[in-house]
Amino acid sequence: MSPITPYTYFQCPCSDSALFRPGDGSPSSPKNRDFGDEDGAFDPRAPRANYSLYPLEYLLYCEDCHQIRCPRCIAEEIATFYCPSCLFEVPSSNIKSEGNRCTRSCFQCPVCIAPLSVTSFETQPDPNLLGAQDHSAAHHGGPYVLNCSYCNWSSTETGVKFDKSNGIHGQLAKQRNGGTTRLTAKERKERRKELVQSGGSAQGSDHIADEHGIDMETQFANLKHFYQTQLSSSTSGGSGFSGLGELGFSSPTSLSRIMSIYTGGGSLHDKKSKSRLGNMREALEEDEGLIVANLDESAAIEKLRSEGLEGTIDTEQLQNQPPNLGEPHLHGRTRFTSELRPIPYLLRTKRSKRCPVCRHIISKPEAKIQTTRFRIRLIAGNYVPSITIRPLVLPGSSGFIQHPDALLQPLRPIQYMLTFKNPIFETVKISLATPSRTPGRFASKVTVLCPQFEIDANTDVWDEALKDDNRRKRKGEESGNPHQQPEVGKIWERGRNWVSVIVEVVPASLRVDLLEAAPDEEGDEEGEASEKPKVKREVDRGPLREDEDLLEIPMFVRVEWEVDAVGEELGSSRDKEAKEKRELAYWCVLGLGRVAQGN
């Protein structure tokens, strides 16, 4: 197991199961919890905890609710869409019509996802022509290809070349792999119109589809066309068994309703058909949009035989492939590398965030893509004291200095310095509570030497300089000689807006054979926490599970401070009791590191 540096995670109140399942007695509820009592202590290893613990940077704060908000509970609103490669903004109206990918010339390699660049296909040995490799010097007009500079994939491998060096997206849409052209949806519509006008049967998609079979877009168009004609020509079939009446399958009403959903716009809505009952027939041929699954896979098998496994694409590449309406349905087909298409970049967004409870905006970036400023950015770090963890190294101690990343030695007590930094402009009072033994099979002992203390306000930076000399005095006054051993009930060190306290930990031994039968109620509780409610007295001597060697301390933090009462004018509140008490309480997890195994 690789060692880790100490970390602190904070829990968002949205995970408070009391809000969702009152009376459940779930361990993750900070309500009904007694300080110093292990009942109801938060278990960082519980599966639910994964979804509620965040580093402080990820948390926001609602000033109206006075609560922490996390990425899981905030409501997001998209402010701007943009392409992460060309950094152009895409208007939201385009998203509806063009989809969520960049329609300029930004593509990713279908093999390795590195960016593709447009280069001239000319690879003449003549050095004078090599200049064409730069696509800004595009006047050569030769065919262009998309090239991956990372894995050397080229669109020529799938037989795709371009006439122009710009507007690649549009050119690619008209091209199948292998270089044959395909009709775009618009062209197909026009073609169909021509056919109808020239007196041919409306179902002439034999001419529309090419030798590649009917692709998905064509199939959809055929189906749509079929149902459209059905709707307009259906003269109440009236045949008996439409017991479901208007709601039945294949009834004109439900059909037109469904079609208006999936084909956009209410253009198909036919008022006359509303009164009609009865069934219409379904599509029966390819021209009408019926495509029978091709169960004959011999072609794919043959190709596999000749190309081998290297010729196929893996699942990750398949997932990265953009939806391609220009190919037939996947029935009975295998994916080969020759079918890969360049991946147009997925658009990215700038989003503002709202409090889930009061709906106030708590984060709002400037809409422009090139700016990184925010109009509103209420980050939790400006309201909640940060906690940093460092192993305590006493200046007087012998040369042995434990590397902060080293593994923790079982049963050897180790002291950590927790530094709380107050970000607000008021003095805050902090109360800490931890279970005396960490939850889980391997319970480490935890003692916070000074669980209650005050931190001075985050005063002006200029005051810091003046106060600086006081720091040492305060430290001396509160914990005596700084070279002394840490003492119970005393803080370790104090600064302008921070206080360090000591927590002492005795890491558990990870030896399964040393596990004792639950000696007391505490043991029961642990058994419960590790989702094993069945037999409590039995010792679980199973092998070490994932992350059981991780020493994490749940810690409940309560921050109390006073603010000037709202609505009171500054200065006039002196005489009155115009102070308002505020309180913020939450669970944290202090991750100290991994415990060494084998002793």
Add this chain to the structure above:
Amino acid sequence: MSRKPPRGEYIETDTGNKVARKATLVGTQNIMLGGKTVIQQEVMIRGDLIRSLPSSSSSGGGPPSNTAVAIGRYCFLSRGCCLKPPGRLYKGVFTYMPLRMGDHVFVGQNTVVQAAQIGSHVNIGAQVVVGEFAIIKDFVRILDGSVVPANMVIPSFSIVAGQPAKVIGEVPEGGHDAFELRDLYKSVGNNPQPAPS
């Protein structure tokens, strides 16, 4: 250059740059340092790779600048990293293009950077390769061991990792201050101050 201690590990310039004596800066006249930048030992900056084309050809009338590498303020180049201007064929001639770097850019140990442009508040981890002509915008974090492919554009607030690198996450709103390198600057040099807690 003021040299307070006779033989410190670093040369500290008037503008506050701290350049390790064991760093290799080639073509120093083409390297611009904005000030308060730390260059650790075994760092190499290739200022000798200047553009070989007259830059006036397209942009007409610009001052002929020979800058090969431009570095902003409060950048930190860790031990063993290398900054090398990117080069390519342009109209039949091979030429280097300048490498520009904003403020508060951290470059990890043994990392090679050949980007065309790096914004401000960028953290590039250790053992990273940033390919030629990559463009890295502000507030980007590139994790250790990543290989950023040539020509890749990394938009602001991206967390990037992998080989080839891809965007794996977003820098959270509360994570902006972590890019600040003022304290790190103070913690190295000939008279380092301990980092505040």
